Amino acid sequence: QVQLVESGGGLVQPGGSLTLSCASSGRGFSTWGWYRQAPGKQRELVASIGARTNYADSVKGRFTISGDSAKNTLYLQMNSLKPEDTAVYYCNLNLLGRTYWGQGTLVTVSS
Numbered sequence: 001q002v003q004l005v006e007s008g009g010g011l012v013q014p015g016g017s018l019t020l021s022c023a024s025s026g027r028g029f030s031t032w033g034w035y036r037q038a039p040g041k042q043r044e045l046v047a048s049i050g051a052r053t054n055y056a057d058s059v060k061g062r063f064t065i066s067g068d069s070a071k072n073t074l075y076l077q078m079n080s081l082k083p084e085d086t087a088v089y090y091c092n093l094n095l096l097g098r099t100y101w102g103q104g105t106l107v108t109v110s111s
Contacts, residue, residue, distance in 0.1 A: 004103075016064060020034065024074070063078050081107075098103070
């Protein structure tokens with residue numbers, strides 16, 4: 001069983017930056033990434049790492065996903081934030097055929 005703990009969400013003004021962190025209690029992954037769900041919308045992939053790195057078109061050039069293997073932590077650096085980035089962000093990890101989710105962290109972009 002893998003536990004994922006996210007942190008780093010909060011309120012930020014448009015154009016600002018935030019960094020999300022996801023600490024994993026396990027070791028290894030096939031894919032590890034971030035999803036988000038805005039009110040009234042479906043959960044969508046934001047970015048992930050694995051065999052390759054993927055980004056949603058809406059965040060390319062603004063968000064950067066990275067991992068620290070020593071700390072077993074995944075990061076999402078979010079720059080030039082827009083109101084439409086407002087959502088609950090979830091950490092997702094896939095390992096040995098199982099999928100794990102964090103509890104989510106709220107990001108609100110508003111002036």
